[in-house]
Amino acid sequence: MSKHFTSVIANSFGKFASKAFPTPIQNFINKSYVKLMGLDMSEFKEPSTYPTLNKLFTRALETPRALPKDEDLFISPADALITDAGTIKDGKAYQIKGMSYSIEKLFGEYHKAAAGWLEGGEFMNFYLSPKDYHRYHMPMRLRVHSLTHIPGKLYPVNFPLLRNMQELFIENERVIIECEDSQGRMHVLVLVGALNVGEMVVSFEERVRTNSEIREPDHYTYDDLWLDRGELFGWFEMGSTIVTFSQKGSIFPKVAINQKVSFTDVVGKIL
Helix, strand or coil, X not given: CCXXXXXXXXXXXXXXXXXXXXXXXXXXXXXXXHHHHCCCCCCCCCHHHCCCHHHHHCCCCCCCCCCCCCCCEEECCCCEXXXXXXXXXXXXXXXXXXXXXXXXXXXXXXXXXXXXHCCCCEEEEEXXXXXXXXXXXXXXXXXXXXXXXXXXXXXXXXXXXXXXXXXXXXXXXXXXXXXXXXXXCEEEEEEEXXXXXXXXXXXXXXXXXXXXXXXXXXXXXXXXXXXXXXXXXXXXXXXXXXXXXXXXXXXXXXXXXXXXXXXCCEEEEEC
């Protein structure tokens, strides 16, 4: 089966972004991107220090951000825009107001039970634009039970498509991470691919190879893998979306739709 055109575009852009050009040209590319996209580089190195555009996309913070002292606070996993948030009802969540989708279909075959456990729980959509910090961190301390990489298309996840394309998240490539908290309550983190996302990197699972020749889901399980709140667990190589799902009664969200949030901002209370 041939690759979908969105994957071909992403691969082509990825090759360009990963190429180290001669220093004067690379400096021009980096500075032009910073200016064009309006990147705030105050927490990062100078644009000229990144050897490729991809290194600029996936830039690390120069100084770690302080986490809230209260450990019962659920933090934003990334710098992002909240495109929707709410309660999971009848097995459905929303990619944006008025555009629902089945979380069972989103999660895939390996996480059907999780979809049932999350009924009545909370979801939050975090959209990372091309100008945002692209690394993602744990919103709370969680034990990772399993991960599934589901190959798919790479449609953009911008507002026009969120509003007009049914089941956009289900069409796109994604990584499903099933977890539980210290009280045994279920949480699922979903990384959704998008156009020009060369790869979604998961730091604790090097076998995940997104935007590749893989055509069937790959599933991995873990015995005792705990990740702390704020811990880095990967990055997008361009903008995309993270969706968090939490079992009913485990968190109380404190966000508004269209709210801009940053990694370490409080977006909920852990109950």
